[in-house]
Amino acid sequence: MSKQVFTQVIRGAHSWVSQAEQALEKALAEHGPDKPVGWGPQTAYYLPMSYALMGLEAKTLGDLRVQVQHARELLQPIPSEELWLPYLGDGLDAGAATMLAQEVLVALRTVNGHVMPPGWQGFISDTIMRELGIQLVDGRMPGFALILGPAPTTEIAVGVVRELQKRNILVFLCANREGKTMREQMVEGGVFPDDAPMEECWDLYVVPVGPDTLDGIYVLNWSIRSALTFGGHKRGESRKCLDYTKRRIHAFGITFGEIPDDWYAMGAGAILMGYPVISDSTTTPEIRPTGVTVREALVVETDHEKLVPTCIDTRAVKVKIEKIDIPVGYAAAFEGERVRKEDMHVQFGYKYSPAVEYVHTVDGSEVQDGQVELFGPDIDSATEGGAMPLGIEVLVAGRKMARDFEGILERQIHRWTSHAMGFMHTGQRDQIWCRVSKKAFAAGFRLRHLGVILHAKLHEEYGGIVDKVAVRLFTDEQQVRKLIEEGRRAFTYRDDRIAGMTDESVDVFYSCTVCQSYAPDHVCVITPQRLGLCGAYNWLDGRANYEISPTGPNQPIPKGRTLDPVKGEWEGVNKFVYEHSNRKVERFCAYSLLEAPMTSCGCFECIVAILPLANGVMVVNREFGEVTPSGMSFGELASVTGGGAQTPGFLGVGRLYLSSPKFLAADGGVKRLVWMPKQLREAIRERFQKEAARIGEPDLLDKIATEEDAKTEEEVLAHLEKVGHPALALPPLV
Ligand code: SF4
Numbered sequence: 001m002s003k004q005v006f007t008q009v010i011r012g013a014h015s016w017v018s019q020a021e022q023a024l025e026k027a028l029a030e031h032g033p034d035k036p037v038g039w040g041p042q043t044a045y046y047l048p049m050s051y052a053l054m055g056l057e058a059k060t061l062g063d064l065r066v067q068v069q070h071a072r073e074l075l076q077p078i079p080s081e082e083l084w085l086p087y088l089g090d091g092l093d094a095g096a097a098t099m100l101a102q103e104v105l106v107a108l109r110t111v112n113g114h115v116m117p118p119g120w121q122g123f124i125s126d127t128i129m130r131e132l133g134i135q136l137v138d139g140r141m142p143g144f145a146l147i148l149g150p151a152p153t154t155e156i157a158v159g160v161v162r163e164l165q166k167r168n169i170l171v172f173l174c175a176n177r178e179g180k181t182m183r184e185q186m187v188e189g190g191v192f193p194d195d196a197p198m199e200e201c202w203d204l205y206v207v208p209v210g211p212d213t214l215d216g217i218y219v220l221n222w223s224i225r226s227a228l229t230f231g232g233h234k235r236g237e238s239r240k241c242l243d244y245t246k247r248r249i250h251a252f253g254i255t256f257g258e259i260p261d262d263w264y265a266m267g268a269g270a271i272l273m274g275y276p277v278i279s280d281s282t283t284t285p286e287i288r289p290t291g292v293t294v295r296e297a298l299v300v301e302t303d304h305e306k307l308v309p310t311c312i313d314t315r316a317v318k319v320k321i322e323k324i325d326i327p328v329g330y331a332a333a334f335e336g337e338r339v340r341k342e343d344m345h346v347q348f349g350y351k352y353s354p355a356v357e358y359v360h361t362v363d364g365s366e367v368q369d370g371q372v373e374l375f376g377p378d379i380d381s382a383t384e385g386g387a388m389p390l391g392i393e394v395l396v397a398g399r400k401m402a403r404d405f406e407g408i409l410e411r412q413i414h415r416w417t418s419h420a421m422g423f424m425h426t427g428q429r430d431q432i433w434c435r436v437s438k439k440a441f442a443a444g445f446r447l448r449h450l451g452v453i454l455h456a457k458l459h460e461e462y463g464g465i466v467d468k469v470a471v472r473l474f475t476d477e478q479q480v481r482k483l484i485e486e487g488r489r490a491f492t493y494r495d496d497r498i499a500g501m502t503d504e505s506v507d508v509f510y511s512c513t514v515c516q517s518y519a520p521d522h523v524c525v526i527t528p529q530r531l532g533l534c535g536a537y538n539w540l541d542g543r544a545n546y547e548i549s550p551t552g553p554n555q556p557i558p559k560g561r562t563l564d565p566v567k568g569e570w571e572g573v574n575k576f577v578y579e580h581s582n583r584k585v586e587r588f589c590a591y592s593l594l595e596a597p598m599t600s601c602g603c604f605e606c607i608v609a610i611l612p613l614a615n616g617v618m619v620v621n622r623e624f625g626e627v628t629p630s631g632m633s634f635g636e637l638a639s640v641t642g643g644g645a646q647t648p649g650f651l652g653v654g655r656l657y658l659s660s661p662k663f664l665a666a667d668g669g670v671k672r673l674v675w676m677p678k679q680l681r682e683a684i685r686e687r688f689q690k691e692a693a694r695i696g697e698p699d700l701l702d703k704i705a706t707e708e709d710a711k712t713e714e715e716v717l718a719h720l721e722k723v724g725h726p727a728l729a730l731p732p733l734v
Pocket of ligand 1: 411515531535537
């Protein structure tokens with residue numbers, strides 16, 4: 001703890017208490033002890049701070065004696081140069097003494113006929129507390145800031161206030177330096193006119209409370225009332241009230257310039273309530289240990305651009321962005337919207353250009369919340385109907401963020417970006433395919449709007465784990481390819497985590513219904529040995545997402561009684577799938593292609609299709625552009641496989657499932673694989689070899705035909721016979 005800080009706090013508190021003592025004695029001499037004090041019908045809590053902390057019902061000047069005496073008793077001597085006992089408790093007691101003394105001082109104003117100058121709020125009534133306090137405690141209003149100013153310049157003052165407004169954070173202004181206030185800076189900067197009525201200021205979320213430091217107590221005694229009103233705590237339950245404000249009211253203080261003693265004392269009061277203070281002065285010593293406040297208590301941020309993000313981080317404010325500022329409509333209703341070729345301005349990914357989306361965690365110091373950067377040309381430069389490379393890199397920071405959550409956040413990109421009218425998104429990871437419609441382009445939609453969407457939605461839906469979000473968009477092909485490489489390393493890491501777990505080793509599987517917007521009856525059942533068919537969600541992801549979002553799209557599915565271990569049929573899973581598929585899918589066999597297979601939405605990485613003549617199955621990945629031995633291209637196969645219905649003989653799968661011991665286990669397993677594109681065969685080689693070795697067929701992969709060996713089902717059969725493929729020795733598939 002800094003000796004300097006607590007010396008100044010205690011010295012400042014002594015000064016406040018002395019002022020209160022003197023002012024009270026003067027008032028008593030003038031009016032006598034029975035003179036009523038307080039704000040009358042504006043509050044039911046007498047002097048709210050002493051009511052909450054001391055249980056005092058101060059109604060008269062005489063009652064204020066008790067309050068001032070208690071404030072005096074809380075004070076320790078001002079630390080001397082020689083002897084110093086670094087007690088945090090003494091500093092916090094000095095904060096409490098300051099708030100009680102300040103409250104007496106403002107209460108005495110009601111006796112002395114003091115009137116707030118025009119344009120300043122002064123006391124804040126219970127009515128306002130009820131109207132806004134409920135938003136503060138239920139999170140609709142993320143928090144409030146009490147600023148002691150002025151800022152060094154009007155530009156800085158306006159910049160900071162605008163950043164807070166953007167985040168819906170209520171701003172209170174008080175104090176002055178040599179007569180200059182932040183209210184004046186707001187007027188100079190055009191935030192509101194000098195004659196703005198107070199209602200306008202409340203509507204703007206920028207409320208000048210009073211021109212003096214003392215006026216800050218109006219804000220603190222307003223916020224302590226929330227513990228009494230919304231927290232249900234009783235008068236005098238000081239610990240409970242302070243714990244409530246710390247946990248439920250996301251407030252913080254900002255101080256501009258060097259901090260004088262009286263500000264320090266008031267800051268200690270704020271800290272006691274759980275509200276940290278952020279100073280822009282290099283002379284302020286920091287108080288980093290946490291405990292009294294949720295995170296650090298006193299933090300220095302000299303870069304005014306970073307001041308608000310630092311406040312947000314220090315107070316752990318969960319930012320909510322109400323309106324997504326993009327030039328096209330934004331609603332869940334647009335999620336299933338397709339952008340047809342003739343309506344398209346430009347597209348990204350699939351077989352037309354390299355594209356990737358990748359979410360990863362970074363340290364909080366490396367990311368500026370809300371920053372969206374574009375590297376490369378925007379879509380203005382695209383040839384209409386053409387394709388461009390696209391890399392979407394999302395950097396997230398959060399003290400509760402874990403690497404295990406990255407894949408989950410990343411998978412939401414599909415849903416969030418699809419909600420923008422005229423933007424189509426399918427796929428995941430390095431398999432995305434996006435289109436921007438001509439109409440969206442004409443309306444002004446540009447790539448940076450993807451960043452605006454992702455920033456807002458990540459805060460909105462994952463505010464519990466995400467504190468800061470920045471988005472980098474790339475259209476430069478070299479940079480996109482670099483991001484693909486980086487992403488692939490992370491994707492491999494994510495896929496490897498599940499290795500070693502089996503379906504038998506768990507009692508619950510996880511559902512995924514993210515894709516029900518496209519395929520309303522579709523439910524992915526994710527097991528340890530069978531990932532979601534998009535390839536982006538495995539069982540660990542399902543579990544992690546359920547932890548983060550217990551009512552979200554990934555729900556635990558208790559397996560229940562095993563009905564058939566070979567086909568992979570369980571009573572609990574059948575019940576769950578039936579209830580969550582709009583009662584369309586009655587049975588689900590996890591390991592069968594032909595009997596009650598899983599439904600397929602449209603996001604699958606690969607399609608498995610039966611080749612009856614070859615007594616096996618072929619598999620084709622999204623990137624393969626030719627006609628397959630089934631006589632259909634990927635796109636044609638997708639139209640018979642997708643949509644959320646069970647289609648025996650056709651199955652959408654994640655490519656990792658091709659190497660799983662549970663791959664079509666009821667139908668003969670990987671030995672049924674008779675054809676796949678060469679590129680896919682090489683991509684799965686490393687993982688597949690393990691499964692091939694396990695079943696005693698170490699050269700199975702090379703016996704599988706590719707487009708170089710066979711283009712028709714007959715040619716596949718001829719190839720199998722030539723290489724001695726084990727599928728031919730299996731029982732007939734149909
Ligand atoms: S394909 Fe399945 S696992 Fe992937 S997002 Fe859609 S529903 Fe979820």
